[in-house]
Amino acid sequence: MAAPDSSINNYQLHYSVNVQGTKNVIDACIELKVKRLIYTSSASVVFDGIHGIFNGNESLPYPPKHYDSYSTTKAEGETLVIKSNGINGLLTCCLRPSGIFGPGDKLLVPSLVAAARAGKSKFIIGDGNNIYDFTYVQNVAHAHICAERALASDGIVSEKLQGSILFSLMQAFFLTNMEPIKFWEFVSQILEGLGFERPRIKIPAFVMMPIAHLVEWTYRLLGPYGMKVPQLTPSRIRLLSCSRSFDSSKAKDQIGYMPIVSLQEGIKRTVESYSHLRAENQPKREGPSKALICLGSGQIADMLLWKNKKQTLTAALALIIVYYNFVASGYTIITAFSKLLLATSIFLFIHGILPDKLFGYTIEKIPISHFHLSEDSSHQFALSVASSWNTGVQVLQSLCKGNNWTLFLKVVFSLLVLSFLGAISFRSLFIIGFPIAFLGFYLYEKKEQEIDAMVLNVLTLGCKLKSDAARKFTSFKKND
Template identity: 55%
Template sequence: MGSLHDGGSNNGGRQEEARRRWCAVTGGRGFMARHLVAALLRSGEWHVRVTDLAADIVLGPGENEGLLGDALRDGRAVYASADVCNLDQLIKAFEGVDVVFHTAAADSSKNNLQLHYKVNTEGTKNVIDACMICKVKRLIHTSSIAVVFDGVHGLLNVNESLPYPDKFPDAYAQTKAEAEKLVMKANGINDLLTCCIRPASIFGPGDIVIPTLDQCGKTHFIFGDGKNRDDFVYVENVVHGHICADKTLSTMEGAKTSGGKAYFITNMEPMNMWDFLYMLHEELGYKRLFKIRIPLVVIKPVSYLVEWAYNVLLHHYGFCPPQVLTPTRIKYLTLHRTFSCNRAAEELGYKPIVTLMDGLKIAVKSYIRLRNTNSY
């Protein structure tokens, strides 16, 4: 009786294993991608192939004993070193995969058109080609709200009918728009279904916003008049948007409705940008903040000087530091940028699963815990 029961259990396990499918996440060690990989593993529906540039995966604080470490040990997750600029590596990484979540992109803080075109545009074309060669069923592409931003005009509650601008403020926005066009155009070719997710300003555990604010201590800087509104999105809501898109494309009706489309994903709680940063600052424990407002007439000349110094370092010394304060960055920090998620709600069934305030508290708590253990 015992042997029969054991055999039945093993058979059930094999059936469950057969039902579980493979997906791949490009740029899988990035900020948002790590949360996406974790969500896919938690769902129990997927084996996950994590792809990134490094030759081998290096687990961060808590990962070895956590979900990802367990999944790598028992085979529910595997790591594949793959550069999106290398088609052969992508083909190998996508073999046997049903769905690809393409999150890999060049560092947005480096305004280098050659780099961004190679990674964001040509890299995305390689991802599409590899999907078609490997007969991948669905491609969910991580785009950006930046694809509709011209750096001149503010955006208030705009929807997906807003066209791409004639001119983009930086290389990142330009090449992400080019990549998005490629992904949408590929929908329906060789049975590949595609969808683009345009997240707002992402925050959450592992982001760079909170450590930057922490470094400012009790000083809260405000650029310009401080009245611009922005849309923020907690990282788990971005992940949820990607999963909603995949589930929608997996149905016949959903594929007809959403295939080849792009969707804004936000927390649906637009607010004054500087108030949001102030809330984060306070949550970090800085209760009595010194507010320093810097007028645009002062900050703009400084930003042009910083950009000049950056270009000198890049072209004469080959050194490419992050562009912390540039004319382009000032545009992102001083203009309205809010977006409607109505289409995502109606067609993908998306709604935020974590509120802005809850996400803020979770993110800061996570950062403080890691900071206190010198793990950040």
């Protein structure tokens, strides 16, 4: 029954368990004269990852090439088990459950919830009509008991069929809940049961396929340098848009298997077992917020994120005073800056001549070190300026060659944005920037997940419009 995580496409890992590990078990059974061996295989052993399967039975051959390492090695392990039947009195049987789900699952439901929380579960890949067969975990366990009983009574086949091709075919059994369902309807019921929205935006598989190929190609190129294994791959797109249904009649007739838990009851029990993953039970954020990472962990972050309310209110009051005295009056940036420096100089001069105590209050003097720029800081600042200058020169050199269109478009776009910002008055910038600085970062830190979800909804709408446009364009070309 052992197998590595099927989502990890590592051939050596799967081979070590599904093939070599199975061989070790078979050898031990033969040596110790074990009479019955049941191998938990997978319905994926007959799936090539491209062509759909409708009500497939055990006569389906292995495909010339499987779509992942898990399926390849499960098929190899299954072959070993079938070939070992009859050796030293060993009776074997292979069970091929399709889409196991239920309490304790660490792959299907957690991955669906993770996608829902990331806002990715709104999408349906394909037309949403692909049919799947799922099997509740208790039914899989029950099938193992049925198979063991059949082997114990030697009731699967007669001795006349020993060693024949028909005998080999009869050693594998597809297991399902015998209730085919649309794949995306099953996903919807799980998500809806946990309080998330049903997938509703259909994206044609052909629209996603070029993107998936590009992602896979990028991973092959950058994988050795630390790029994470992508979720969006061509095989995954096909898996989510193909039909995979199987006929369990043989398991019913040969080993007496019948589901003891219905599909709807299985979904109900599964949803109830994952109450901790419900939509309202949002996980606590681990590590610093994005706002804190953006601002750094210094005084500015404490001030703008309201960590130190006294400091925040003081800074806000000071900026309001600056606004009404230097910005609202309509001064140019240079005039406002010079007047601000004049006011600062007068304040520092008066502050400097005041005594240490006045009317019983202690006046803290501003130390000279606050205005001192260390040699290291000066050096770093100079290096930063020089680096920025050299980068600009390199960009100009690349532009002069006239063969880098991507760089040209980036420069043009950056200058257009800069010209747009330059057209905004200093007063407008202050009015926009002040609330963003003192309220925007604070609100984003408190409502990070909700705001991210809103942004994702906007992007989702864009994707929907794009997919609709692609669909209309395709239908227009077909009509032509």
